[in-house]
Amino acid sequence: MKSNQKPNLGGYFPRDRVRHPDAYTPWYKTSVVRSPTKALISMNNTLSEITGPVFGHSMLGDLDNDLMLNYAGAGESAIGQRIIVHGRVLDETGRGVPDCLIEVWQANAGGRYRHAKESYVAALDPNFGGCGRCITDEDGNYSFRTIKPGAYPWPNGPNDWRPAHIHFSLFGHAFAQRLITQMYFEGDPMIPYCPIIRTISDQDAVQDLIAPLDMANTIPMDARAYKFDIVLRGRRSTMFENRMEGN
Amino acid sequence: MVQKLNLLKESASQTAGPYVHIGCVPNFCGIEGVYPEDLGASMLSEKTQGERIKITGKVIDGTGTPLKDVMLEIWQADHNGLYPAANEHRGEADPNFTGWGRCPGDYVSGEYTFNTIKPGIVPFFDGRPMAPHITFWIVARGINVGLHTRMYFPEEEAANAADPILTRLEHQVRVPTLIGKKTGEGEYSFDIVLQGENETVFFDI
Numbered sequence: 001m002k003s004n005q006k007p008n009l010g011g012y013f014p015r016d017r018v019r020h021p022d023a024y025t026p027w028y029k030t031s032v033v034r035s036p037t038k039a040l041i042s043m044n045n046t047l048s049e050i051t052g053p054v055f056g057h058s059m060l061g062d063l064d065n066d067l068m069l070n071y072a073g074a075g076e077s078a079i080g081q082r083i084i085v086h087g088r089v090l091d092e093t094g095r096g097v098p099d100c101l102i103e104v105w106q107a108n109a110g111g112r113y114r115h116a117k118e119s120y121v122a123a124l125d126p127n128f129g130g131c132g133r134c135i136t137d138e139d140g141n142y143s144f145r146t147i148k149p150g151a152y153p154w155p156n157g158p159n160d161w162r163p164a165h166i167h168f169s170l171f172g173h174a175f176a177q178r179l180i181t182q183m184y185f186e187g188d189p190m191i192p193y194c195p196i197i198r199t200i201s202d203q204d205a206v207q208d209l210i211a212p213l214d215m216a217n218t219i220p221m222d223a224r225a226y227k228f229d230i231v232l233r234g235r236r237s238t239m240f241e242n243r244m245e246g247n
Numbered sequence: 248m249v250q251k252l253n254l255l256k257e258s259a260s261q262t263a264g265p266y267v268h269i270g271c272v273p274n275f276c277g278i279e280g281v282y283p284e285d286l287g288a289s290m291l292s293e294k295t296q297g298e299r300i301k302i303t304g305k306v307i308d309g310t311g312t313p314l315k316d317v318m319l320e321i322w323q324a325d326h327n328g329l330y331p332a333a334n335e336h337r338g339e340a341d342p343n344f345t346g347w348g349r350c351p352g353d354y355v356s357g358e359y360t361f362n363t364i365k366p367g368i369v370p371f372f373d374g375r376p377m378a379p380h381i382t383f384w385i386v387a388r389g390i391n392v393g394l395h396t397r398m399y400f401p402e403e404e405a406a407n408a409a410d411p412i413l414t415r416l417e418h419q420v421r422v423p424t425l426i427g428k429k430t431g432e433g434e435y436s437f438d439i440v441l442q443g444e445n446e447t448v449f450f451d452i
């Protein structure tokens with residue numbers, strides 16, 4: 001049995017709400033009427049929070065982690081800068097999180113999403129859908145291949161743009177670890193202007209969402225690599241508190 | 248100098264944005280042929296044990312308007328109160344029940360629907376029974392950190408009155424925001440109100 005699969009350990013480390021965005025961030029206008037105004041009610045983790053669904057590697061198709069090809073016609077591929085995004089999913093104790101489902105979505109190279117509600121004038125790429133998924137290996141490693149998304153404008157302030165980014169949804173081992181975040185790209189000059197990034201006031205937390213160019217893992221004459229590690233909540237490893245009786 | 252704890256910090260949350268469908272329910276938003284079906288679309292099979300129930304509702308903003316770009320996930324125990332999880336050590340959950348569902352709000356009405364079963368009783372960490380409940384997780388454009396809440400069942404009056412979570416809420420006047428409404432045989436509605444007078448209780452779990 002792996003050390004991170006011991007039964008009946010403690011709950012998850014409390015979420016550091018100072019590091020996460022506040023709910024009410026009026027410069028990101030949609031948050032104004034969608035933010036709870038009463039305090040969240042704190043509770044110790046119960047079985048309902050420390051358990052979570054299991055996603056098997058067998059559900060994955062061969063191209064699920066290849067956004068360059070998974071929507072493309074035969075012999076075609078998406079237009080754009082070819083990149084590999086890879087990294088590890090870790091928990092706060094530094095252990096790799098195996099069997100973590102990662103789902104990603106992004107705009108195409110021109111900054112256009114394939115979605116009915118998308119209104120940006122940039123062209124659709126007929127060979128790019130914009131979704132991908134993978135499951136981490138036993139050490140928490142993952143990788144996928146895609147094209148670098150473009151920056152895009154959005155209706156918020158009179159002239160707001162999103163920096164290039166990839167949306168990440170992560171399923172660790174517990175519902176308490178559920179997380180959606182975004183990956184940004186090293187050196188993007190749009191980052192300081194983004195109202196959504198500025199929902200995070202902790203500048204270290206912002207830096208941790210910016211993936212560095214990873215020349216060591218770049219494939220010559222093919223695709224550049226960016227490395228993006230993601231940290232999910234850690235779990236108490238002491239056996240002595242809040243143990244469920246009779247289980 | 249003392250030893251270093253060397254703990255990492257959880258990655259910061261960011262909003263799911265308006266296009267969460269592309270990544271999480273691509274077939275729903277017309278991106279077909281990448282995945283055979285959207286994850287979490289079906290929790291049941293004919294063999295699933297337990298009482299069939301249907302839960303519908305909307306997620307409502309501070310102006311009273313339903314969110315039309317919301318995505319909800321639910322997680323619940325099987326009919327015996329066992330979770331279909333790798334770390335469920337109390338017994339084997341119903342192999343024909345996933346325990347997990349995902350549903351986007353309807354583009355026009357904002358309504359969500361889950362077809363599932365009524366969960367059994369799960370113990371609190373101190374062993375006391377928790378009333379049957381379903382855990383909800385809500386993400387959308389404008390929600391910076393996904394919101395956790397629970398739906399309890401209106402017919403479980405005695406169990407709800409003894410539930411360790413419901414009883415410890417200081418503002419008991421808010422308890423009804425966590426209890427679904429029975430709308431028919433095996434049918435419940437559960438609206439989630441993001442802010443205002445009847446703001447749903449959200450948990451920091």
Ligand SMILES: [Fe+3]
Nearest residue numbers: 162165167264
């Ligand atoms: Fe985006």
